[in-house]
Amino acid sequence: MILVLAIIGLRAFNGSLSVAEALGFATGFMLYIQRFFNPVRSIVLQYTQIQRATAGAHRIFEVLDTEPEIVDASDAIELPDVEGRVDFDHVWFAYIDENxxxxxxxxxxxxxxxIALVGHTGAGKTSVTALLSRFYDIQQGTLSIDGHDIKQVRIDSLRRRMSVVLQEAYLFSGTVRENIRYGKLDASDEEIERAARAVGAxxxxxxxxxxxxxELHERGSNLSVGQRQxxxxxxxxxxNPRILVLDEATANVDTHTERVIQEALATMLQGRTSFVIAHRLxxxxxxxRIVVMRNGEIIEIGNHDxxxxxxxxxxxxxxxxxxxxGGQQATEEAATRSWPPRADAPRGS
Ligand SMILES: Nc1ncnc2c1ncn2[C@@H]1O[C@H](COP(=O)(O)OP(=O)(O)O)[C@@H](O)[C@H]1O
Ligand SMILES: [Mg+2]
Incomplete structure (x- = not known):
C-alpha cells in the first residue's frame, strides 16, 4: 500500500496526475484492497475454526465408537414387568483387581x-446404586430383581424399569418440555405436564x-438449583419406573423450595422400590430402612427408631x-441439614 500510495503521490507531485485524480486513485485503491483482504482474512479464520471442529468431532466419534464393556448375554431375556424386589446376595465387587x-x-x-443409604464418603453408597443399573458387573454373588439375575436380562429392558436421579441434575440445552421428555421419548404433552404436576414443578x-x-441454557444454568432438581x-x-435410585442433593435451597422438594420426594418414592443416598435427615x-455403610460393609440396618x-x-x-x-425448631432445621455431618461444622450455633 505504501509503495502504491508513494507512486500515486509522486505522479501527483510531478504533475502527470491531477490532485483530484490522485485522490480518486488512492481512495479507490485502498477500498478495493480492503475488499480483497476481508474474505481472505475470514477464510483463514474459518480454517482455524474448521480445524478445531475436526478435533472436537474426532473426540465425539471416539466416545460414540467406544465398545461398552458390559454387553447383553447372548441368551439374555427381556425383563418383564416387575414388582421391584431387589436382592443383593453375597455380592463382592471391586473396580480394580481385588480392591x-x-x-x-x-x-x-x-x-x-x-432404603436410605448413609455413610461417609467412600463407603460404597454410589457403587451399590451403580451396580443396580449394571454400570459395572459384580465379581461374586448375585444381584437380582424379582428373582431375575440382572446379568441374564437385556440391559435396555433393565434400565427402562428404573430411573436414576443424580446429585447434579443434568439438564440439556433445549426446552423444559424436551428436558422432561428425555425420560420417556414418546411421552405426550399431557404426560409431561402430569409428571411435572406430580413433583410440584x-x-x-x-x-x-x-x-x-x-429454552434452558446448557446445564440449565438459567434455573435455580431447586428448580433444576x-x-x-x-x-x-x-x-413410571418400578425402581428409583436417588443420589440426593445437599444443595442449599430456600425454605419454600426445600418444602416443595420434600413433597416431591414423598410423591416420587411412593409405591416404588427406592434406594436413596440420603443426605437430608x-x-x-x-x-x-436405613443402611449404614462403612468400607463396603453394612454395619447397621433398620429404621430410624x-x-x-x-x-x-x-x-x-x-x-x-x-x-x-439446639432448642425447639431443631427438628425442622436439622431436617434440611446434610448428613453425615461434616466434622468441621460449627456446633451449638
Ligand atoms: N470408577 C471408579 N474406579 C475405581 N474406584 C472407584 C470408582 N468409583 C469409586 N471408587 C472407589 O470405590 C470406593 C467407594 O466409592 P463410592 O461408591 O463412590 O462411595 P460413596 O458413594 O459412599 O462415597 C471408594 O474407595 C472409591 O475410591
Ligand atoms: Mg457417592
Missing amino acids: WVLRNFNLHAKPGET HDFIMRLEHGYDT LISFARAIIA STIRRAD ALMALDGTYADLYRMTYTQV
Missing part, C-alpha cells in the same frame, strides 16, 4: 420399600417466560447433627 469396594454385601429390598414452569417451551424429578418419574427418618435404640454409629451421628441446632 473390594463391596464385601459380601447382602441387602434385600421389598417392592415399594424406601408445574407452578414454577408456568411462571417461566414461555412455560414449558422456555424438580425438573430432573419429573424426568425420572415420567416413565427428613428423608432418612422417613425411609423404611431401631437404629436409635441400638445406640450405635447411626445414633452417634444423628445426635451429632441434632445437637448442632
Whole structure:
C-alpha cells in the first residue's frame, strides 16, 4: 500500500496526475484492497475454526465408537414387568483387581420399600446404586430383581424399569418440555405436564417466560438449583419406573423450595422400590430402612427408631447433627441439614 500510495503521490507531485485524480486513485485503491483482504482474512479464520471442529468431532466419534464393556448375554431375556424386589446376595465387587469396594454385601429390598443409604464418603453408597443399573458387573454373588439375575436380562429392558436421579441434575440445552421428555421419548404433552404436576414443578414452569417451551441454557444454568432438581424429578418419574435410585442433593435451597422438594420426594418414592443416598435427615427418618455403610460393609440396618435404640454409629451421628441446632425448631432445621455431618461444622450455633 505504501509503495502504491508513494507512486500515486509522486505522479501527483510531478504533475502527470491531477490532485483530484490522485485522490480518486488512492481512495479507490485502498477500498478495493480492503475488499480483497476481508474474505481472505475470514477464510483463514474459518480454517482455524474448521480445524478445531475436526478435533472436537474426532473426540465425539471416539466416545460414540467406544465398545461398552458390559454387553447383553447372548441368551439374555427381556425383563418383564416387575414388582421391584431387589436382592443383593453375597455380592463382592471391586473396580480394580481385588480392591473390594463391596464385601459380601447382602441387602434385600421389598417392592415399594424406601432404603436410605448413609455413610461417609467412600463407603460404597454410589457403587451399590451403580451396580443396580449394571454400570459395572459384580465379581461374586448375585444381584437380582424379582428373582431375575440382572446379568441374564437385556440391559435396555433393565434400565427402562428404573430411573436414576443424580446429585447434579443434568439438564440439556433445549426446552423444559424436551428436558422432561428425555425420560420417556414418546411421552405426550399431557404426560409431561402430569409428571411435572406430580413433583410440584408445574407452578414454577408456568411462571417461566414461555412455560414449558422456555429454552434452558446448557446445564440449565438459567434455573435455580431447586428448580433444576424438580425438573430432573419429573424426568425420572415420567416413565413410571418400578425402581428409583436417588443420589440426593445437599444443595442449599430456600425454605419454600426445600418444602416443595420434600413433597416431591414423598410423591416420587411412593409405591416404588427406592434406594436413596440420603443426605437430608427428613428423608432418612422417613425411609423404611436405613443402611449404614462403612468400607463396603453394612454395619447397621433398620429404621430410624431401631437404629436409635441400638445406640450405635447411626445414633452417634444423628445426635451429632441434632445437637448442632439446639432448642425447639431443631427438628425442622436439622431436617434440611446434610448428613453425615461434616466434622468441621460449627456446633451449638
Ligand atoms: N470408577 C471408579 N474406579 C475405581 N474406584 C472407584 C470408582 N468409583 C469409586 N471408587 C472407589 O470405590 C470406593 C467407594 O466409592 P463410592 O461408591 O463412590 O462411595 P460413596 O458413594 O459412599 O462415597 C471408594 O474407595 C472409591 O475410591
Ligand atoms: Mg457417592
